[in-house]
Amino acid sequence: MSTPPRVNTAPLRKLRRQRIAIQVACVAITAFMVLPIYLIALAAFSSRSALNEFPQRFVPSAFSTETMSTFLNSTGVIPGLVNSVLVGIATLVVSLLVGAPAGYAIARFAFPGRNNYQLFLLFTRALPIVVLSVPLAQLFLTAGVYDTPLAVTLLHTALALPTTILLTASVFLAVPVDAEEAARIFGCTPVGAFLRVVLPLALPGVAAASIFTFVMSWNEVLGATILTLNQRTLPAQVLSSLSDSPLAFRFAGGFFLIVPAIIFIAVMRKYLLNMWGTTIR
Amino acid sequence: MTGPPIVRRPKRRLSAAFLLILPSIIFMLLLFAWPMVSGVLQAVRSPDGFSMTYINRMLADPGFWAAVRNTLLLIVVLLPLQFMLALAMALLLQARPKGQGVYFYLWAVPLGVSDLAAGLVWLSIFADRGYLNSVMDALGIGPVSWLSYENYGSMFLAVVIAELWRATSLVMVIVVSGMQGIPKDYDEAANVFGATYLQRLRHVWLPLLKPSLQVALILRTILAFQTFAVAQALTGQDFQVLVGETYRWYTALQNPNVASALALVVMAVSMLAAVVYLRLLREDTGSGKR
Amino acid sequence: MAEINIQNLVKTYPGGTERATNDVSLRVKEGEFMVLLGPSGCGKTTLLRMIAGLDLPDSGSISVGDREVTYLPPNQRNMSMVFQSYAVFPHRKVRANIGFGLAMRKMPKAEIQKKVAWAADLLEMTPYLDRFPAQLSGGQRQRVAVARAIVVDADVLLMDEPLSNLDALLRLGFRSKLKKIVEGIGTTTVYVTHDQVEALSLGDRVAVMRAGQIVQLGGPLEVYGNPADTFVGGFIGSPPMNFLDGAVMSAPDGTQLRIEDSTIEGPARAPEGKTRVGVRAEAIQLTDRNAKGTIPARIDVVEPLGSAILLTVKVGQQEIKVQVPADHPVKSGDEVHLRLPPESIRLYDPETGLGWDLR
Numbered sequence: 001m002s003t004p005p006r007v008n009t010a011p012l013r014k015l016r017r018q019r020i021a022i023q024v025a026c027v028a029i030t031a032f033m034v035l036p037i038y039l040i041a042l043a044a045f046s047s048r049s050a051l052n053e054f055p056q057r058f059v060p061s062a063f064s065t066e067t068m069s070t071f072l073n074s075t076g077v078i079p080g081l082v083n084s085v086l087v088g089i090a091t092l093v094v095s096l097l098v099g100a101p102a103g104y105a106i107a108r109f110a111f112p113g114r115n116n117y118q119l120f121l122l123f124t125r126a127l128p129i130v131v132l133s134v135p136l137a138q139l140f141l142t143a144g145v146y147d148t149p150l151a152v153t154l155l156h157t158a159l160a161l162p163t164t165i166l167l168t169a170s171v172f173l174a175v176p177v178d179a180e181e182a183a184r185i186f187g188c189t190p191v192g193a194f195l196r197v198v199l200p201l202a203l204p205g206v207a208a209a210s211i212f213t214f215v216m217s218w219n220e221v222l223g224a225t226i227l228t229l230n231q232r233t234l235p236a237q238v239l240s241s242l243s244d245s246p247l248a249f250r251f252a253g254g255f256f257l258i259v260p261a262i263i264f265i266a267v268m269r270k271y272l273l274n275m276w277g278t279t280i281r
Numbered sequence: 282m283t284g285p286p287i288v289r290r291p292k293r294r295l296s297a298a299f300l301l302i303l304p305s306i307i308f309m310l311l312l313f314a315w316p317m318v319s320g321v322l323q324a325v326r327s328p329d330g331f332s333m334t335y336i337n338r339m340l341a342d343p344g345f346w347a348a349v350r351n352t353l354l355l356i357v358v359l360l361p362l363q364f365m366l367a368l369a370m371a372l373l374l375q376a377r378p379k380g381q382g383v384y385f386y387l388w389a390v391p392l393g394v395s396d397l398a399a400g401l402v403w404l405s406i407f408a409d410r411g412y413l414n415s416v417m418d419a420l421g422i423g424p425v426s427w428l429s430y431e432n433y434g435s436m437f438l439a440v441v442i443a444e445l446w447r448a449t450s451l452v453m454v455i456v457v458s459g460m461q462g463i464p465k466d467y468d469e470a471a472n473v474f475g476a477t478y479l480q481r482l483r484h485v486w487l488p489l490l491k492p493s494l495q496v497a498l499i500l501r502t503i504l505a506f507q508t509f510a511v512a513q514a515l516t517g518q519d520f521q522v523l524v525g526e527t528y529r530w531y532t533a534l535q536n537p538n539v540a541s542a543l544a545l546v547v548m549a550v551s552m553l554a555a556v557v558y559l560r561l562l563r564e565d566t567g568s569g570k571r
Numbered sequence: 572m573a574e575i576n577i578q579n580l581v582k583t584y585p586g587g588t589e590r591a592t593n594d595v596s597l598r599v600k601e602g603e604f605m606v607l608l609g610p611s612g613c614g615k616t617t618l619l620r621m622i623a624g625l626d627l628p629d630s631g632s633i634s635v636g637d638r639e640v641t642y643l644p645p646n647q648r649n650m651s652m653v654f655q656s657y658a659v660f661p662h663r664k665v666r667a668n669i670g671f672g673l674a675m676r677k678m679p680k681a682e683i684q685k686k687v688a689w690a691a692d693l694l695e696m697t698p699y700l701d702r703f704p705a706q707l708s709g710g711q712r713q714r715v716a717v718a719r720a721i722v723v724d725a726d727v728l729l730m731d732e733p734l735s736n737l738d739a740l741l742r743l744g745f746r747s748k749l750k751k752i753v754e755g756i757g758t759t760t761v762y763v764t765h766d767q768v769e770a771l772s773l774g775d776r777v778a779v780m781r782a783g784q785i786v787q788l789g790g791p792l793e794v795y796g797n798p799a800d801t802f803v804g805g806f807i808g809s810p811p812m813n814f815l816d817g818a819v820m821s822a823p824d825g826t827q828l829r830i831e832d833s834t835i836e837g838p839a840r841a842p843e844g845k846t847r848v849g850v851r852a853e854a855i856q857l858t859d860r861n862a863k864g865t866i867p868a869r870i871d872v873v874e875p876l877g878s879a880i881l882l883t884v885k886v887g888q889q890e891i892k893v894q895v896p897a898d899h900p901v902k903s904g905d906e907v908h909l910r911l912p913p914e915s916i917r918l919y920d921p922e923t924g925l926g927w928d929l930r
Contacts, residue, residue: 005578007632011642022378029370030387036446037390039412040402054424056415098308101301109298117302124313126503126555130524131548132313134531134540135320158312165305190297219395221510222524226531235397239510240532243517247408250514254401261393268393269386469625470658472645474723475675484671488662 037258043248044068044255051248071252074245080237081256084218087149087233091156091217092210095164098157100206103168104194108177118169121162129159133223140227147229155227156217163216164209171205172198208268215264219257323541335538344529345543348521351437355522356505359441363501364494366445367452371460372482385457392450399447400514404428407439407515430519440520443511448504452497459493460486495562502558503551523547572758573636573726575599575622580631582617591617592628593783604753604760606774608767610806614783615763616731622761623729624648635726646675651720651758652729655736657712659704665691665715666700672723690722693752710741717749721756728753728760734769746772767807771795779803796851798917801924804849810881813855813891815848816921828916831887833866838913842927847919849926852881852894854915857901858908865908873903884909 039058043051047064050057071077106114136155140146145154175198183193199206221235228236238245238253245253324335339345370388374381391399406412407427414424427435467489471481487494509524518529524547531540577597583590592614599605607615620626622633624645633641640648651672659668667674669690673683691697694714704712713733720728734742734749750773753760764770770777771791779787779794779802787799798804804812817830819841826837830848858865871890872883875897882893882901886909893909895901918927 005576005632005634005639007641008639009642011644012627015642019376019378022373022376025369026373026378026380026384029373030384032446033388033391036402036406040405043405052410054410054415054418056410056412058412058415098304102305105298105301109301111298124309126500126551127313128503128507128524128544128547128551130507130509130527131320131544132316134527134537134544135316135323136312137531138323138537139316139319154312158308161305161308215393219393219398221395221397222507222528225528235395235510238401239397239513242514247404247410250401251405254398254405254514257395257398258402261395261398262390264393265386265390269389464656464658466654466656466658467660469645470652470654471660471671471675472625473623473648473650473652473729474672474719475646475649476671477646480675484663485660491662 037262040251040255040258043251044071048248051251067248067252068255071249071256074241074249076232076237076241077234077253080232080234083149083152083231084234087152087156087224088214088217090149090153091160092213094153094157095160095213096168096206096210099161099164100168102165104172104198106165106169107172118166121165125162129155129220129223132158133226136223137226146227147231149231149233151227152224152233155223156213156220159220159223160213160216164213167209167212168202168206171202171209174205175201211264211268215260218260320541320544323538324545325542327538335536335542338536339530339539339542339546342526344521344526348523348526351521352506352508352523354437355440355444355508356502358437359444359505360498360501362441362445363449363452364497366449367456367497370449370453371456372486374457375460389450389454391447392454394447395510396447396508397510397514399443400511403439403443403446403511404514428516428519430516436516436520439515440508440512443515444505444508447511448501451504452501455493455497455500456490459490463489491562495558499555499558502554506547506551506554523550572602574601574603575727575759575761576632576634577618577622578632578634580618580621580628580633582621582626582628584617590783592621594631595783595785597778597785597788599759599761602757602759604750604762604773604775606770606777607761607763607780608765608770608774608777608807609780610765612782613780615765615780617783618780619729619731619761619763622727623650623652648727649725650727650729651723651725653713653716653720653731653733655732657716657733657736659712659715659719661704663703664700665696665702665704665707668704668715669696669700669718669722671719672725676723686722687718690718693721694718710737710745713737713745717752721752721758725758728756728758730760730762732764733762735764735766749773768809771807779806797926798849799926801847801849801919801926804917804919804926808851810852810892810894812849812851812917814919815850815886815889815891816845817848818845819843819918828911830866831889835864835866835911836913838916838918841918845921846927847921847924848911849917849919850891850911850915852892853879854912855891855893856910856912857893857895857899858910859906861908862910865910868907868909870901870903870905870907873901 042058042060044067045063045065046060047062047066048070050061050064051067105111106118132155136151137146140151145151179197179201180193183197184190188196219235221239224233224236225239232240235257238250238257242250325331325333327334374385378384394402404411408414409424409426409428413427418424425435426432427439430436463486467485468481471485476484507524508522509528512520512522512525513528518525523543527540527543527547530536530543575598577595580592580595581590582592595614595618597605607618609615617626621628624640624643627642631641632639635648660671663671666687670683670687673686687700688697691700694717696711696714696718699707699711704715707715713736717733734746737745746769762773771794774791776788776790777794778785781802787794787803789797794803795807798807798812801814804814815830817828819837820827820829821843825839826841828835828837828841828848861867866886868884868886870882871885874881874883877897879897880895880899880901882895884891884893884907901907919925920927
């Protein structure tokens with residue numbers, strides 16, 4: 001066997017340089033994404049006087065809850081918080097109650113018009129909220145439910161419903177029919193089979209859909225603002241008082257609104273790709 | 282089992298499915314169809330019957346045209362930037378750097394952020410006494426009034442950057458999801474047959490990503506027409522956008538009819554954009570291959 | 572066309588505990604059809620991918636002709652490859668797929684058309700040139716992949732189990748066609764498979780691999796008739812080689828083999844001691860008379876294969892396969908005598924499984 005040739009490692013070095021460049025790019029983008037969140041947290045936890053300084057400090061001099069507590073004690077904030085949670089949960093529940101059965105129907109039954117139904121759902125997802133909010137305000141006024149959490153819940157449910165139906169449909173599709181049929185052969189009613197076999201298996205996916213609905217409801221600002229006057233949700237409260245409120249108030253509000261997002265994405269990491277993969281189809 | 286069940290069963294299944302979807306249909310008729318119809322009526326019906334007064338009032342308002350211009354400009358500038366950034370992010374993740382999972386999570390965080398919160402976050406940066414000016418002051422360049430209504434360009438820039446930060450994640454997630462559905466083999470084959478990285482992008486990745494990119498484009502465009510709270514938080518009423526005007530007509534000017542007219546404009550352009558995209562992109566992929 | 576010189580290639584996949592290739596060296600001659608054969612996990616695909624540049628070795632070197640290419644990116648190695656999944660681009664027509672490598676090499680369009688037409692004709696895909704892959708069957712897509720690979724004037728042609736996704740009948744038919752095409756073109760070829768029949772029928776030489784190493788390198792007849800160890804003997808051939816426990820004893824005119832309670836003539840220069848006796852099913856002869864130098868046995872199962880009969884035969888407590896002509900009268904339960912011709916016997920170390928070279 002001849003002597004081994006001199007191996008040219010230049011391509012290896014080039015590869016190493018490329019990987020370093022990739023890391024640098026990743027860090028830069030991460031900085032762009034994460035820095036603003038750090039800054040708003042910083043602003044939310046700086047004292048009033050610190051906020052009035054110029055230039056602003058990038059490293060906290062002291063941790064102060066002054067801004068946050070002022071924010072929380074401002075009129076309408078705590079009630080807004082309560083309303084947001086209320087509306088979020090209510091939306092979650094109602095959209096699941098109405099949407100999951102429809103999702104199940106899509107997954108299990110090949111009924112005529114199923115494709116049209118699904119297309120219709122996809123279409124409604126693209127509908128601008130604003131188109132619904134203004135007329136709904138009018139309708140709710142006449143129906144007497146204007147300016148109630150119920151009104152906002154109804155709007156949010158309408159917005160969440162198409163996504164819920166399509167998401168639960170794909171979740172149920174992933175549960176094998178055989179398991180269900182076996183349960184029925186062994187004596188379960190269709191509903192019983194659903195509760196005992198399908199639901200446990202579908203739970204993670206359904207939970208993901210629920211969290212998604214909750215966060216969507218929590219974040220929604222335009223419709224909530226239009227549909228309420230005194231019983232505002234938190235975003236509506238912050239929005240409507242934007243022009244009158246001091247900067248500190250706005251910063252604290254911004255931070256408060258962001259926190260669920262971060263938690264949400266942390267929890268939903270695994271499902272993110274699945275969700276968009278399935279809803280594209 | 283004797284005869285009738287064979288005939289009965291399809292019908293039974295049909296009605297079961299129908300019962301299951303019935304609540305959702307009722308819900309959406311009540312809360313989608315009815316408001317839409319009502320909205321159209323609200324915009325064109327005055328006490329004296331069909332009337333164009335509200336629409337005319339909307340068209341006569343200079344704020345409306347400013348809003349149209351701003352919104353269109355926003356879309357034309359923002360969307361290409363977003364797609365390039367999202368593609369770059371997806372390709373970076375594709376290269377499997379160390380910490381790939383952490384990067385993906387951090388880059389996806391803005392997905393869950395509401396547009397109002399995003400506006401407020403960047404407010405802390407762009408405000409006169411905000412973080413950006415602090416940096417510029419330290420560098421000796423001196424503070425700039427980014428959000429002043431006199432500085433149209435910088436206002437626009439601020440809104441673009443804030444939206445870039447908030448909404449690119451959506452496109453990125455869609456593109457990454459699309460990329461994961463493309464088998465590695467195609468890229469490897471192209472590589473062995475002599476294609477450089479750029480050639481592989483052009484001949485393998487981008488064509489196969491087209492379905493995902495289409496979806497992302499339609500979705501993002503429709504959402505971009507609804508830009509509102511970001512501009513509101515950053516500039517108040519100074520940077521006018523279509524939905525912002527709708528909000529103004531409804532709350533400040535107490536005129537739900539003109540507001541409805543504006544809402545209809547938003548819906549009309551959204552639908553138009555979607556149709557245009559679908560038409561354009563369908564011709565492109567004409568031959569029905571998937 | 573060029574020779575490939577692989578020296579001391581070592582690769583461990585990140586996160587793996589074992590080496591995927593453990594100091595592998597191999598020289599593929601110019602124009603040779605070399606088959607890498609082995610069970611899954613033996614490192615054959617890893618080796619192929621390192622030749623292609625899709626994976627990079629931890630140490631060692633790869634040279635093609637007089638070019639050292641160990642760490643060169645795949646697109647600079649001037650190679651062709653047929654993938655197991657075919658990897659035919661779904662969004663381009665057959666024509667553009669076949670011409671892809673040529674287009675990447677910036678060949679003028681007219682020339683590309685000519686070459687594509689030639690390759691399509693060779694693979695009988697001319698009527699499909701303007702179709703999309705989705706409109707083709709699996710076998711047709713495979714032919715597009717092969718056409719794409721041969722149309723380029725590459726130094727080396729690589730194939731990663733290209734026939735394994737075809738159904739059995741197609742596989743057989745295409746195997747001979749593939750051999751003819753590759754022979755006609757004459758490019759140095761490295762072919763990976765786990766199917767030993769494919770390996771024997773296609774290769775000029777076969778490299779049998781196991782656990783990251785080449786355990787035997789030789790022509791098909793050599794690898795089949797003279798397996799280097801019990802693993803190769805058991806892996807190649809259908810049915811696999813039989814192995815019996817026995818002992819070698821010296822005798823005045825050569826050696827003797829003691830198997831169970833019988834003594835038969837052993838191969839010429841066998842060393843004394845315990846041994847593993849290897850013999851192929853078709854080499855064993857059946858007699859029913861207790862002639863000297865035969866082993867008594869009982870037929871357990873009779874499987875008519877059409878072209879021959881495969882017998883499962885019990886020798887004492889040990890079980891072996893014997894192949895006899897289709898018209899040989901046998902039935903289950905028959906007491907028979909086996910004659911093992913000494914020239915067909917291979918002896919293996921009972922501990923290591925390595926073969927004793929008795930030539």
